[in-house]
Amino acid sequence: MRSGSRFNATLRWTLALAVAGGLVAACSDRQPERSIAVPDAAPRSGGRLVAALRGEPSTLNPFTAVDRPSQLVVDRLMGDLLHINRSTQEVEPALASSWSVTDDGLNYRLTLRRDVLFSDGEPFDADDVIFSFQVYLDEELAYPGRDLLFVGGQPIAPRKIDSHTVEFQFAEPAAAGLRFFDSLAILPQHRLAEPYAQGRLAEVWGPATPPDEIAGLGPFRLHEYRSGERLVLERNPNYWKVDALGVRLPYLDELVLLFVASEDAQVIRFKAGETDVIERISPSNFAELKRGGDAAPYEVRDLGAGLTYVFLVFNQNRGTGEPPAGLRRRQAWFRQLAFRQAVSAAVDRGAVVRLAYRNRATPLWSHVSPGYQYWFNDQVPRPDRSLEAARQLLAGAGFSWQSDDLLLDPSGQPVEFSIITASSNRQRVQAATLVQEDLRQLGMKVSVVPLEHRAVVQRLLGSRDYDACLMELGGGDADPNPQINTLLSSGGLHLWRLGESEPATPWEAEIDRLMRRQISVMDRADRKRLFDRVQVIMADNAPLTFLVSPHVLVGAKRSLGNFEPAILPPNTLWNVDELYWREPPG
Numbered sequence: 001m002r003s004g005s006r007f008n009a010t011l012r013w014t015l016a017l018a019v020a021g022g023l024v025a026a027c028s029d030r031q032p033e034r035s036i037a038v039p040d041a042a043p044r045s046g047g048r049l050v051a052a053l054r055g056e057p058s059t060l061n062p063f064t065a066v067d068r069p070s071q072l073v074v075d076r077l078m079g080d081l082l083h084i085n086r087s088t089q090e091v092e093p094a095l096a097s098s099w100s101v102t103d104d105g106l107n108y109r110l111t112l113r114r115d116v117l118f119s120d121g122e123p124f125d126a127d128d129v130i131f132s133f134q135v136y137l138d139e140e141l142a143y144p145g146r147d148l149l150f151v152g153g154q155p156i157a158p159r160k161i162d163s164h165t166v167e168f169q170f171a172e173p174a175a176a177g178l179r180f181f182d183s184l185a186i187l188p189q190h191r192l193a194e195p196y197a198q199g200r201l202a203e204v205w206g207p208a209t210p211p212d213e214i215a216g217l218g219p220f221r222l223h224e225y226r227s228g229e230r231l232v233l234e235r236n237p238n239y240w241k242v243d244a245l246g247v248r249l250p251y252l253d254e255l256v257l258l259f260v261a262s263e264d265a266q267v268i269r270f271k272a273g274e275t276d277v278i279e280r281i282s283p284s285n286f287a288e289l290k291r292g293g294d295a296a297p298y299e300v301r302d303l304g305a306g307l308t309y310v311f312l313v314f315n316q317n318r319g320t321g322e323p324p325a326g327l328r329r330r331q332a333w334f335r336q337l338a339f340r341q342a343v344s345a346a347v348d349r350g351a352v353v354r355l356a357y358r359n360r361a362t363p364l365w366s367h368v369s370p371g372y373q374y375w376f377n378d379q380v381p382r383p384d385r386s387l388e389a390a391r392q393l394l395a396g397a398g399f400s401w402q403s404d405d406l407l408l409d410p411s412g413q414p415v416e417f418s419i420i421t422a423s424s425n426r427q428r429v430q431a432a433t434l435v436q437e438d439l440r441q442l443g444m445k446v447s448v449v450p451l452e453h454r455a456v457v458q459r460l461l462g463s464r465d466y467d468a469c470l471m472e473l474g475g476g477d478a479d480p481n482p483q484i485n486t487l488l489s490s491g492g493l494h495l496w497r498l499g500e501s502e503p504a505t506p507w508e509a510e511i512d513r514l515m516r517r518q519i520s521v522m523d524r525a526d527r528k529r530l531f532d533r534v535q536v537i538m539a540d541n542a543p544l545t546f547l548v549s550p551h552v553l554v555g556a557k558r559s560l561g562n563f564e565p566a567i568l569p570p571n572t573l574w575n576v577d578e579l580y581w582r583e584p585p586g
Helices: 068-077 126-136 177-181 189-197 263-271 283-290 325-334 337-346 349-356 370-375 387-396 426-440 453-463 481-487 506-520 524-541
Strands: 048-053 082-084 091-093 096-102 107-112 159-162 165-169 220-226 230-235 254-259 298-305 308-314 361-363 400-403 406-408 416-422 445-451 468-474 544-557
Touching (some): 068 220, 068 254, 082 177, 107 177, 126 189, 283 298, 337 426, 349 426, 453 468
Parallel strands (some): 048 254
Antiparallel strands (some): 220 230, 361 544, 400 406
16 A cells, blocks of 8 residues: 555645735745756757656546546646655755745745746646636535645645745644645636636646646646557646756657556656666566666666555554454454564564565664654664564463464463565565464464455455554655654544544654644754654554565666656656657667
């Protein structure tokens, strides 16, 4: 179960109606403009880049784009006010060239770039920003990401200061407030005001829409769509960004996106030279591509740990009714800290890395991987695997052994349970099998039950009919806030105890307090100390048995310039406006 940014980042970002008057005690948090790398003197302009999507986009409408293919295409067509650099993980200027934030963290003022045109030649200004937020916050339209635009229960209501300045006031301080503006497409009022007023905004801009009907502020514009085959984007001649030499981006003339349903098929086409970049590669396919060595016209890269984490979760849910007797007995084990700590001590994370992920994963002891860069707490204990330590923990909790291969609970019943996992993910099925063997060495009888992905989700979030589940979660942004939905005891993905109205334990209450506090702490170092503590609490109390963070594996042709893949999605096309061919691709 792998989540995108909108699925995981359910923190309710909120802005309140800006009151009359200006900002007070403004302090600049502006990041400097990033100079576009020009390593080979003047980059070669022109040419096309070919990539593959695992599915066909369902829409080109930013308002309704929720599936991954649609979002990737829309983000190339549209522009945002501020943008998270996927390589540095920091906020950069985009359509807003600068910003200021008051000392109390309540007021944000964004200065928009001047002389920016939409792809159809119409000018961009503050009215487009105001219109966009009006659309996204319209309760009747039910924009899928609307819940993300709330903090403290108050909706966004930006105030136009002048034609190129917009001010936002937050009902409560929002430490990561600038990141809110990333990937929120600014809509062309001159194109969409009429369908919006007529109540048909959600119906416009399907993939088959004539190209001249769509206008955006991104580096490309729609050129051609062939259902079941491909979508072609062409260079937007009005794109605002220029490189260090003053050359207007993008360098490429076209971006061609082929519809290739499976990873294996994508690898075959990449290896044959039919596509130029590839991402989301499995360890086995990465090994296959790597066999080409230096002689291959492409290179593959292991970017290290991503933002996702693979873990085992035990069903501790209390629910509204009485669970079956068998599950009730097993839940008595799962709710014991010693039992969960014993499982964690017995798991051979190194074996999971080597055997399930072919050394393309990083072992974990908390929910935050090194991929989070700044927010990763390297002081979280990382003890070696120890069956002896696991046995001592179990013995101290009243468990005993009838023989070396049979563990009994304090009532004399055998310790037996099952682990469900998605059958479609080979690495997770193998990881579950390795955990099964590790726990067998403690005398536990564990069965692995691979299920279709939707069945896993239904049992986990719906019926809650399971003992343990091995799964994967992760966010689309390297900031603590997207994890609130998992960490808060009331969160919709608080998997070990879903639907809690209040914390079940003192340590969960402490996490609630720390996570709510870090939202509004404006000093970054202070905020990190709070989140560091959260990581330690999670490791100490083991509500999840953290296993590994899979590495981000990508590839590209060697002649592709400015290729800077990142662990934040989209891994290879995040800076497509800067990519160019050093020489025509072979």
